[in-house]
Each structure stands twice: as structure tokens, then as C-alpha cells.
Amino acid sequence: MSSTPAIAVTMGDGAGVGPEVVVAALLDEEITRNSRPVVVGDAGRLRQAAQVLGVEADIVPIGSVAEFQPGRINVVDLGLLPEDLPWGKLSPVAGDAAYHYVRVASEMAMRGEVQAICTAPLNKEALHLGGHVYPGHTELLADLTGTPEVSMMLSTPTLKVIHVTTHIGLLDAIAKIEPGLVERTIRRGHAALVAAGNANPRIGVCAINPHAGEGGLFGYGEEAEKISPAVEAVWADGIDARGPLAADTLFFLAARGDYDLVVAMYHDQGHGPVKVLGIEAGVNITVGLPVIRTSVDHGTAFDIAGTGTVDTRSMVEAMRQAIEVAPRPDVD
Known part of the structure; x- marks a missing residue:
């Protein structure tokens, strides 16, 4: 087993900037060198995100973390989004899918398959329209992991x-x-x-x-x-x-x-x-869960989703902080 932590990266709302910031973060050399990131999301949407970003990315569906291979974007592909899902539009389908990405990532963490979760942004209204009434990621993760009380911490360099x-x-x-x-x-x-x-x-x-x-x-x-x-x-x-x-x-x-x-x-x-201080500086950390969880400190940005213009630095920073605080797995 590798000594680098495995991190479940949830894709967020597929109609927002989540797919774009996930692709960008997982192409960052520092992130891929120091962790084993596995996206929980939709491989097709990630390929569309790579296209709008204008980057080359080898996006490969896998069945479990054990199938992770470096040099590509490994995806536990739930296949929940239609190919023609519009960017930047409120969608109950995307809200429901975002819930299931977090659910599957939480299950992976509770089984010990990943040492941390890093979440791309979801849209609260879409989440509710999809049938999942939670105020946000923090409360959703607390419910999924059976944690009675957690706290939101925002972290910047200063x-x-x-x-x-x-x-x-x-x-x-x-x-x-x-x-x-x-x-x-x-x-x-x-x-x-x-x-x-x-x-x-x-x-x-x-x-x-x-x-x-x-x-x-x-x-x-x-x-x-x-x-x-x-x-x-x-x-x-x-x-x-x-x-x-x-x-x-x-x-x-x-x-x-x-x-x-x-x-x-x-x-x-x-x-x-x-x-x-700037959204690129802030990272959201959920404190009190049985698993490390970090997130970008910005929303789904429907106004620019699918344009390739999103600032991806916050997602990269969220991944860095997940790597920094995640426990290292035992090496066989």
C-alpha cells in the first residue's frame, strides 16, 4: 500500500463549477505527487469540464480505490447526470447526484478506504429540489457519518x-x-x-x-x-x-x-x-467528523460555470490542506 493518503474528491453540483475545479486540482503535480485522489462523480461531465478548460486529461472510471493508478484522473463513476445537462442552470437531477457523490465518499471513508474527503461546491437549492433537505455539506456529512455535532472552520494562510x-x-x-x-x-x-x-x-x-x-x-x-x-x-x-x-x-x-x-x-x-482575503485563499474544514474533510470556500458560481474561467486555486488549496492533515495509511 502507498504511504500517500487516498482522498475521495466529490464532484459537487455538475451544473456548477465543481467539475472544472476538480479537473484542475487533479492535474496539479504537487497534489498528484503527494496523494491518491479518487473522484466520486461522473466521468462524462469531467471530460466536458476538461474540454471547456482546454486541458488534456486521461479520465478513467474505476470500481474502487484499490484500482487507483497514477498519471490519470481516477473516477468512481456514478453515471447520474445526462450528457446534455446545461451548465449554470438549477437542476434537481444535479442536486440529487451531488448528494450521492457525498454519500458514496462518506461510505468509502467510514470503511477506511480513504483518509480524507475533499468536496467541490454543491448548490443548496438544487440539493433540496433533489429531495435532500440539508443546510449544506457540513450538516450532510454529519448525518451520513452519524456525528451528532460538528463545526465549520475556515482556514487561510493568515x-x-x-x-x-x-x-x-x-x-x-x-x-x-x-x-x-x-x-x-x-x-x-x-x-x-x-x-x-x-x-x-x-x-x-x-x-x-x-x-x-x-x-x-x-x-x-x-x-x-x-x-x-x-x-x-x-x-x-x-x-x-x-x-x-x-x-x-x-x-x-x-x-x-x-x-x-x-x-x-x-x-x-x-x-x-x-x-x-479572497476566495482563493479560504478553505472550509469540517471539524469533529470521524474523517478529515476539506472544501473550497466558494459556491457553484452558475454565472461562469462551463466557461473555463473559474479560479481553481481554492480547490487546489483544499486538496493541499486535506493532504497535510490526513493520517497516513500503514504501509504493507
Whole structure:
């Protein structure tokens, strides 16, 4: 057995840019040298993606990871997409197929056939139209792997952010935040950074209100009620977590290196600063699953799908981070 990790690469929504970014990433020499990537998707759509990108790619269907061979794009071909599927159009067929790519990849991971999963973007509306009502990849993977609670972490070369809540409305997010959830999120983030080689990460925890509530001037005491008890609990266990801190100042301090991880309370609080850095820099990591999972930090980009103009750097970076944090298989 090779000592390089096997990585299941899900193709995402076939009507979006997923097929294009997958082909580009799997032609990257660093990726192919350091891993054994196997696409779970549709070989025909990948060939169409190679054509629109204007690249030569040997795309070969295989039955299992054991049939992997270097020098080509190996595909567990589910054959779920029609040949004439239009680019850039919402499709329940593509949404259903995207679900099954993730399902099969999860099954491969749970059987130990792959050491990580790297996902191309799916479209949430298409996923729902296809009969699979999940807020996104994170919740779908949690359900498929039987994991009761996970966290979304966004990682860039200069900033890492883990979220207490993600794909729910702002009022619902504030209602959901409570000390236990905040504490578990801090602990998951701490464990992820320790596993990646940072023995004592410095963690900054965002407040909910401007200026961390300004001593009760803003909000209704959410910081004292929902966040401070969690920070105190993890601090007592030796985790270097500080907060609640004003989010605007915290992100500035973290970006200059004062903190290794920021704990954001809700989706846009964490996503906004990361996206300012550029979508090519951000990688989505699901923390708490029984398998490593990374993803691009952008959507299906229907407006440019099938044009060959998509920026593929985020998918390449997602693959690199999957390789970096995936466990190495035992060598026979």
C-alpha cells in the first residue's frame, strides 16, 4: 500500500463549477505527487469540464480505490447526470447526484478506504429540489457519518475561524448560542489545531454585540450569559482562550498573528473577514467528523460555470490542506 493518503474528491453540483475545479486540482503535480485522489462523480461531465478548460486529461472510471493508478484522473463513476445537462442552470437531477457523490465518499471513508474527503461546491437549492433537505455539506456529512455535532472552520494562510453557528438566520443563531455549545466549539477548534501540530494554540472568542456589549450598554447581557462561562470553563482546563472580545478588533489582532484561531458566533461574523482575503485563499474544514474533510470556500458560481474561467486555486488549496492533515495509511 502507498504511504500517500487516498482522498475521495466529490464532484459537487455538475451544473456548477465543481467539475472544472476538480479537473484542475487533479492535474496539479504537487497534489498528484503527494496523494491518491479518487473522484466520486461522473466521468462524462469531467471530460466536458476538461474540454471547456482546454486541458488534456486521461479520465478513467474505476470500481474502487484499490484500482487507483497514477498519471490519470481516477473516477468512481456514478453515471447520474445526462450528457446534455446545461451548465449554470438549477437542476434537481444535479442536486440529487451531488448528494450521492457525498454519500458514496462518506461510505468509502467510514470503511477506511480513504483518509480524507475533499468536496467541490454543491448548490443548496438544487440539493433540496433533489429531495435532500440539508443546510449544506457540513450538516450532510454529519448525518451520513452519524456525528451528532460538528463545526465549520475556515482556514487561510493568515487566519483561521471556527463557527459556533452557521446556516441559520441571525435571530435564530443568537437564540441557539449557549455556554455548552460555545464551549464544545472552542474545544473542537483547540483539538484540531493541536492535531495539526500547534501544541498550545491561542484562541480569541468573539462577542455577539458591538464592543462586546460595552458593559451592558449594547444588547441584553448575551456576553455574560452565553459566552463568558464557556471561556472560563476551557481556561480552567488549560486552553488558552480569551473573550468575549469585540469582533472587529479581534479579527485585526488575529490577522497580525496575536491569535491562532478566532471563534465566531454566527455565519457572517466569521465568513466576512475570510472572504475579504479572497476566495482563493479560504478553505472550509469540517471539524469533529470521524474523517478529515476539506472544501473550497466558494459556491457553484452558475454565472461562469462551463466557461473555463473559474479560479481553481481554492480547490487546489483544499486538496493541499486535506493532504497535510490526513493520517497516513500503514504501509504493507
